[in-house]
Amino acid sequence: MIEVIGLNKSFNDRQILFDIHAQFVSGKPNLVIGASGSGKSVLFKCLVGLLIPESGQILYENHDFLSMPYDDKLKLRKQIGMLFQNNALFDSLTVEENVEFPLKMFSSMSAQERKHRVNECLSMVNLVNSNHKFPAEISGGMKKRVGIARAIALNGKYLFCDEPNSGLDPLTSRVIDDLISQLTADLHMTTVVNSHDMKTVKDIGEHIIFIYQGKKWWEGSKSEIDEARLSNPELNAFFQASF
Amino acid sequence: MNFFTEIGQYFLFLRLTFRKPQKWSVFWRILLLEMYQIGIGSLAVVALIATFMGAVTTIQTANQLLTPSDMFPTQLIPKFVVGTVVSTSSILELAPTITCLVLAGKIGANIASEIGNKKISEQIDAYEVMGINSASFVALPKIVAGLIMIPSLIIVANFLLMYGGVLATKFTSALTYDDLILGARLVFHPEYVRIMMIKGFIFAFLITSLSAFQGYYTEGGALEVGEAGTRAVTRICVFILFFDLIIAQIFLGL
Ligand SMILES: Nc1ncnc2c1ncn2[C@@H]1O[C@H](COP(=O)(O)OP(=O)(O)OP(=O)(O)O)[C@@H](O)[C@H]1O
Ligand SMILES: [Mg+2]
Numbered sequence: 001m002i003e004v005i006g007l008n009k010s011f012n013d014r015q016i017l018f019d020i021h022a023q024f025v026s027g028k029p030n031l032v033i034g035a036s037g038s039g040k041s042v043l044f045k046c047l048v049g050l051l052i053p054e055s056g057q058i059l060y061e062n063h064d065f066l067s068m069p070y071d072d073k074l075k076l077r078k079q080i081g082m083l084f085q086n087n088a089l090f091d092s093l094t095v096e097e098n099v100e101f102p103l104k105m106f107s108s109m110s111a112q113e114r115k116h117r118v119n120e121c122l123s124m125v126n127l128v129n130s131n132h133k134f135p136a137e138i139s140g141g142m143k144k145r146v147g148i149a150r151a152i153a154l155n156g157k158y159l160f161c162d163e164p165n166s167g168l169d170p171l172t173s174r175v176i177d178d179l180i181s182q183l184t185a186d187l188h189m190t191t192v193v194n195s196h197d198m199k200t201v202k203d204i205g206e207h208i209i210f211i212y213q214g215k216k217w218w219e220g221s222k223s224e225i226d227e228a229r230l231s232n233p234e235l236n237a238f239f240q241a242s243f
Numbered sequence: 244m245n246f247f248t249e250i251g252q253y254f255l256f257l258r259l260t261f262r263k264p265q266k267w268s269v270f271w272r273i274l275l276l277e278m279y280q281i282g283i284g285s286l287a288v289v290a291l292i293a294t295f296m297g298a299v300t301t302i303q304t305a306n307q308l309l310t311p312s313d314m315f316p317t318q319l320i321p322k323f324v325v326g327t328v329v330s331t332s333s334i335l336e337l338a339p340t341i342t343c344l345v346l347a348g349k350i351g352a353n354i355a356s357e358i359g360n361k362k363i364s365e366q367i368d369a370y371e372v373m374g375i376n377s378a379s380f381v382a383l384p385k386i387v388a389g390l391i392m393i394p395s396l397i398i399v400a401n402f403l404l405m406y407g408g409v410l411a412t413k414f415t416s417a418l419t420y421d422d423l424i425l426g427a428r429l430v431f432h433p434e435y436v437r438i439m440m441i442k443g444f445i446f447a448f449l450i451t452s453l454s455a456f457q458g459y460y461t462e463g464g465a466l467e468v469g470e471a472g473t474r475a476v477t478r479i480c481v482f483i484l485f486f487d488l489i490i491a492q493i494f495l496g497l
Contacts (some may be wrong), residue, residue, distance in 0.1 A: 045368075048372050049371070049372075050368050050371060050372065073374075074374040074375075074376065075374065076374070077371070077372055077373060077374030078373070078374040080372055080373075080374070081372075082369070082372045084365050084368065084369060086364070086365060088364060088365035088366050088368060088369040089366075089369075090366055090369070091360075091364070091366070101373075102373050104266070104269060105265060105266050105269060105373065105375060106266075106373075106374070160372075
């Protein structure tokens, strides 16, 4: 479980996140939704320690990530897989090598085992026959899938997906959603997914956090969202704009 | 960012960089690749410049010392003196300093833009999230490779400078191969080689670490990556010249 307490983040006097409190539970996907520019990616980067918030705590199983020594952070991060909004694939490595990279760095697998695991991950995201292409040679949706394959390669405990299905066709989007929710349940991961896609919300939104202008505006599950819309104009506007 | 915060940040960056690699097998592989890129990749340009510079230095020195003038009748200056001037200036200045100024432009700009590009495309962030010390991962192999290959290139440059000088003697009747070599032998001093190598290691460290530093803290987009490259090269050149002066004063100052 990940718990966020009183998180504030600003850039040069411009506050982006205001006093965010949230809990991300294990075993089912946690969705963070909100308009473009509302601060979702910034929240993600704070969660994984790429940005340092001015105040607040981020507890991974009750251990504060922010006050940890650097080496402990590195250890914890081995448990974290992240899909970046613009993929952040290693451009000098092929698709296969990208997915293999975390295995090479952190596992004691043999080359044979690594190859097996790489192909397993790539087939999980429906990406076959592209093993030897470079990131510059594949489509945006394919890059996303490589990013996901790389994030799950090590079987970590935490998975962060910053817009896993933007740029994917609706069919692959569903596949990715199902994959994320399946992995989360099977491996009992703590998964945080950031999405614009209302279908995703309808599909796998067991736990939803709606961010509006840097504040946590609403929290609930997909079954509660229809009722909440009635009394929450911002949520309603966001929801309706998606269809 | 002012000068002092930048210096401070540079040392913090070095502290992050000089850590035990997380996986030696990966480190060695990257190191070999970097050594190839830095060493073999720069060999041609270093060879070309050293040979020409050696020839030009010889021709010009011979011209100055061996042209009859009122002040110094030619007979007063033995021809081998040209060899002593060419060889000492090669060892002490041309081979280490000029070579490294050239390499600042080639290797420095390359490292800064490569790391800068990794930074703006969030590949550095991706390393960090995985639990990899990104500064060490991207910079350490380059710095170590530089410390091995750049001094080696300087040694090659030194030989080729003399070779350029030898070539020049073929085009002039004023000076022979024997004059040149005699002069070089007469003043050869192992201490000079030591100074050359000290310069080589210091300059190699400056080239690789300053450029990695500039790349690592790039913010923004493609434009800023280009700026980081330029900034790295100017910083490196200034510091090379500064340390050149310091070393000359320490070891050779009277
Ligand atoms: N490094 C930064 N420096 C300054 N401002 C930043 C930085 N990163 C993000 N911001 C600002 O923070 C705000 C929120 O950005 P963020 O990327 O979190 O939006 P988002 O909710 O992820 O939007 P999208 O859905 O479009 O990805 C934006 O206004 C952005 O300008
Ligand atoms: Mg975003």
